[in-house]
Each structure stands twice: as structure tokens, then as C-alpha cells.
Amino acid sequence: MSRLSRYLVRLYLVRLAVVLLAVTGFALVFDLLDMGPRVVRRAGGSTWALLAYVPIRLPTLVTELLPMVALVAGLLTASDLLRWRELVAMWGAGVSRLALLGRLWPVALVVLGGKLLLDDLAVPATVPALRAMGAADFKTVGLPSGGAMWLKAGNDVLRLPSDAAALGQPRDLLILRLDPQGRLVERIEAARAEPGPEGWLLREVVRRPAAARPVERLEEFLWPVRIELDQVALMAKLPRELSIAQLVRVIEADGFGVGGTEGHRTWLQARLAGLVALWATIALPFALVRRLARVGETFALFAKGLAIGFVHLIANGLLLALGELGLVAPALAAWTAPLLFAGFVLVLAGAFEQRRGRPLGPPLGVVGA
Numbered sequence: 001m002s003r004l005s006r007y008l009v010r011l012y013l014v015r016l017a018v019v020l021l022a023v024t025g026f027a028l029v030f031d032l033l034d035m036g037p038r039v040v041r042r043a044g045g046s047t048w049a050l051l052a053y054v055p056i057r058l059p060t061l062v063t064e065l066l067p068m069v070a071l072v073a074g075l076l077t078a079s080d081l082l083r084w085r086e087l088v089a090m091w092g093a094g095v096s097r098l099a100l101l102g103r104l105w106p107v108a109l110v111v112l113g114g115k116l117l118l119d120d121l122a123v124p125a126t127v128p129a130l131r132a133m134g135a136a137d138f139k140t141v142g143l144p145s146g147g148a149m150w151l152k153a154g155n156d157v158l159r160l161p162s163d164a165a166a167l168g169q170p171r172d173l174l175i176l177r178l179d180p181q182g183r184l185v186e187r188i189e190a191a192r193a194e195p196g197p198e199g200w201l202l203r204e205v206v207r208r209p210a211a212a213r214p215v216e217r218l219e220e221f222l223w224p225v226r227i228e229l230d231q232v233a234l235m236a237k238l239p240r241e242l243s244i245a246q247l248v249r250v251i252e253a254d255g256f257g258v259g260g261t262e263g264h265r266t267w268l269q270a271r272l273a274g275l276v277a278l279w280a281t282i283a284l285p286f287a288l289v290r291r292l293a294r295v296g297e298t299f300a301l302f303a304k305g306l307a308i309g310f311v312h313l314i315a316n317g318l319l320l321a322l323g324e325l326g327l328v329a330p331a332l333a334a335w336t337a338p339l340l341f342a343g344f345v346l347v348l349a350g351a352f353e354q355r356r357g358r359p360l361g362p363p364l365g366v367v368g369a
Contacts, residue, residue: 028057031061036050039053039133039135071309135265170194175189190205239267267324288348319337
């Protein structure tokens with residue numbers, strides 16, 4: 001790596017660390033004001049639960065804020081290079097904007113690698129703990145965390161809360177036992193269940209026969225069915241909470257017969273397409289800088305960069321929502337906005353280089369002196 005590359009990478013990473021620390025801390029304060037009382041109540045009134053909540057919540061906060069943090073860090077870096085006339089020196093030395101973007105590959109490697117690790121390892125690992133604390137509410141299209149799942153097991157139909165299924169702790173069960181013709185035989189309610197090799201052992205059971213017979217209350221009752229709880233747990237979680245391997249497993253099994261896979265297919269594509277969009281976010285500020293203006297250039301740079309970034313986030317979020325609902329093909333929903341964004345950034349940098357009269361590179365087959 002050249003000295004110029006090391007200098008640019010150091011400038012960017014220092015600003016990235018400062019902005020990430022400031023923005024994450026600010027967001028964490030508001031998150032504690034919102035979720036803190038719920039976490040404390042779930043912990044029996046102990047405020048020490050907040051100390052455990054903070055590191056568990058950080059991965060989801062960081063992965064949500066990272067694209068905007070990367071954009072702001074890039075804008076700060078580009079504006080500082082403009083302010084101290086360092087970009088003028090680079091341009092005068094023959095470093096084009098596209099070459100400048102190429103020198104930022106270590107930055108892209110750090111940011112994209114961190115984003116991938118957070119989404120694929122940290123978030124899936126911490127979501128169960130957040131759900132147990134009552135704080136896993138992502139406001140995303142899909143199965144709501146407080147909803148219920150309906151499963152068919154033989155002739156029986158089971159309903160259980162989706163958050164309980166996601167934690168692998170079945171509770172508040174409702175079982176509708178049907179005959180082969182589909183007519184209701186009895187209704188079973190249970191406070192909780194313990195899955196075992198012979199079936200589910202239901203606790204605190206109320207059996208309500210469909211016929212005019214008295215209600216029966218039992219301490220326990222063996223329900224002789226086999227349901228793979230880990231598969232149900234995967235389907236009870238929102239697709240964005242799953243790792244790439246888990247998303248592939250759900251898609252290959254076609255939802256285990258529990259539900260559709262439109263959201264999982266969309267988020268699998270989005271997990272990969274998001275890396276392209278994040279690279280474009282890093283490159284955008286350096287593609288926007290095109291001249292040295294002594295007044296107002298920094299404000300214009302920030303205004304343009306933030307406006308373009310927000311437009312992409314809104315368009316991408318809308319397409320992902322349509323993809324989750326099955327209204328748009330998963331690949332189209334996930335890749336359209338990132339590819340358009342990345343293409344726009346590349347064209348922007350190349351177009352401005354041509355406007356300055358500097359070629360993008362030597363023609364093919366021509367070797368410079």
C-alpha cells in the first residue's frame with residue numbers, strides 16, 4: 001500500500017470511529033429511554049438489567065446505523081481534503097477520482113466485513129436475548145413478534161405465540177384436535193409444553209370436548225405428535241434476524257410447511273446486495289467532489305451526499321417491503337436500488353473526470369512511456 005493510500009485510509013477510519021461512537025451513543029440513549037422501562041419490568045424491577053441490555057443491543061444498533069455513519073465519515077473526509085487543498089495536489093499529481101476510490105479498498109474491506117459479520121453472526125446471536133428481554137421489536141414487514149403461529153400436525157392444528165416459538169419455549173398453547181373428516185373433536189389449552197421423543201408433555205391442561213361433555217382439567221397430558229421445534233423457531237423469527245446459512249436452510253426446505261419464504265428469499269438477496277450499496281455509500285463523497293470552491297462547497301457536498309443517501313435508503317426500503325410481501329421478485333427487490341446506486345456513483349466519478357478533461361485511463365493495448 002502506498003503512502004497516499006495509507007494516509008487516506010487513516011483519515012477515513014479515524015472519522016468513521018468518531019462518528020460511529022457519537023451516533024451510536026446518541027441512538028443508545030434514546031433506545032434506553034424507549035426500551036429501558038420494559039427491560040427493567042421484565043427483570044423484576046432490577047436496573048442492573050440495563051447493563052446487560054446495552055452490549056446485547058449494540059450489534060443491531062450498529063448494523064442499522066453503519067450505512068449512514070459510513071456516508072457521514074466519507075463526507076467529513078472529503079470535505080477536509082477539500083478544505084486543506086489536498087485534493088488539488090492529488091489531482092495535479094495525476095490521481096483521478098476513480099483511482100482515489102481504488103485506494104480506499106482497505107476501508108471498504110473493513111466496513112463491508114464488519115457489516116457482514118454483524119448481520120450474519122452478532123445479530124442472530126443476540127436477538128434471542130433481546131426477545132427474552134421484551135425488546136426485539138424491529139418494526140419490519142413480516143410476522144410480528146407478538147403474533148401467533150398456526151401449525152398442522154397430523155389431524156391436529158396447533159397455535160402458539162411466535163415469540164415463544166422463536167425462543168424454543170412453547171407456552172400458551174391452543175390445540176384443535178380434528179377427526180379425519182376435519183370436524184372438531186376437542187379443544188386443548190395448555191400453559192406450557194415440554195417436547196420429548198414420544199410427543200409434547202403439556203402442563204396445566206384444559207380439555208374441552210366438542211360434544212356436550214364436562215371440561216377436564218389435568219396437571220399434565222401427553223400429546224403424541226412430533227414437531228421439530230428448531231424449524232418452528234426459524235420460521236417464527238423475522239428473516240432479517242437469521243444468518244445466511246439459516247436463510248438458505250429455510251428456503252431449501254420451502255418454509256418447513258409452516259409459512260411462505262418470500263421474505264427469506266428477499267433478505268438473502270438483500271444481505272448480499274447490501275454490501276454493494278455500502279460500498280457505493282463509502283465511494284459517494286469522493287465521487288461528488290469536483291472542484292475547489294472557497295465558499296459553500298462543504299455545505300453543498302454534505303447536502304448532496306445526504307440527499308442521495310436518503311433517497312437510496314427510502315427506495316431500497318420500499319422495494320424490500322414489496323419483496324417481503326411477494327409483490328416483487330426477491331432478486332429485483334433486493335438488487336435494483338443497490339445496483340442503480342453503485343452505477344450512479346461510478347458514472348458520477350467518471351463523468352466528472354471527463355468534464356475536467358482528464359481521461360479515465362489509457363486505451364487498451366497502449367503502454368505509457
